[in-house]
Amino acid sequence: MRTVKGLCKNYDGRAVLDEVDFAFKDGQVYCLMGASGHGKTTFLQILSGLLQPDAGELQGFPSSGVGMVFQEDRLCEALNPVENLQIIGCRNSEVLLREILPADCLGQPVGELSGGMRRRVAVARAIAAESETLLMDEPFTGLDEETKLRVIRFIREHRQGRLLIAATHQAEDAELLGGEILRLD
């Protein structure tokens, strides 16, 4: 069990997170929902260790890194999808990527790929990370319905029992991911 207690975060005097308490069971899927500006991204960044909370504590979150899909893709533009996974130490990147990307774009620099393809590389990178936790911030942005379902299937198949916390706008995504909904309102 991993817990978040009394988490607070302010930006310029405005409370983005105010006394947030959650408990996460290992191996479960959680979908974080809430309107824009309600702190979903901030919450995930605190869990990832990128941001420090103003108050509150995290318990049970490993310091060994997480697999993360950022709100932006944050890929190395000049490298191809396979290399983007290889630099985080993934050995079977090509096999993994073939499941969600056409084979002919695996050798192209990601800077030349479409937004949807780049998003899939970002998801595959998070999945490929050696981590106990997966954090995904709007992982289906820019994906059409069919591709979204394919990516959801990909995540479910490769999650390998890791805790997944995904921020999303749509309750349907939570249902498809098979996760419990947590509200940040």
Add this chain to the structure above:
Amino acid sequence: MRNKQIKKILILVFWLLVWEGAARLADNSIVFVGPLQVALALCKLLPTAAFWQSVGLSLLKIGSGFLGGFFLGVILGGLAYRYGLLEDFAAPLISLMKSVPVASFVILALIFMGSKYLAVIVVFTIVIPLIYLNTLAGFRAVDRQLLEMAQVFHIRGWKRIRYIYQPSLYPYLVSASRTAVGMSWKSGVAAEVIGVSAASIGEKLYLSKVYLETADLFAWTLVIIVLSFLCEKCFLLLLRTLGGKVVRR
């Protein structure tokens, strides 16, 4: 593409004709010579051992000064980015190196160190601040979001330098190197002229002036321009090779 090349050649021919015309109008080979006389002078110089000895020696001195300045500039720039205190300490020195006129520095260096390694020292001093400041700017321009990504995915050490910092650093280093190579040849040859360094290009320029061999003076100037151009191309090719595919072009 072909039309562009023809246009370039025609423009070059036009200016050569203007130059030749001006030389014929001046009609004084001590003051001004045309491209034909320069070509003749160059043809006389090229087969001589002394020519290649001078080219080799100046290339060695200016090249080693440049490479030394380049690597030290990159290392210092990287360290200054990492340790702010070092940047603060280096700031007055870098400002001084940037603002002292080359001629003053050459004369000071000549007094303190003699003429043997004058070109090396002068070029080294000219290149360091240029490369240092651009390295620092390149490091500062690195994408913060990619740095956070590297932190989350534990991309560290050499991998972080190569895949996160290098793409940001590369355009700064290319631009700085272009300027630095040109500045190296200008300042290096000026140092050789002032110090009258034995068997160097600078010495040959000086002697051309003393003996009023204007055609030789022009020929050596042309040699310096070609050497500077070739050095720039070779060094940029080296940077591109080292940069590999991590840099978007």
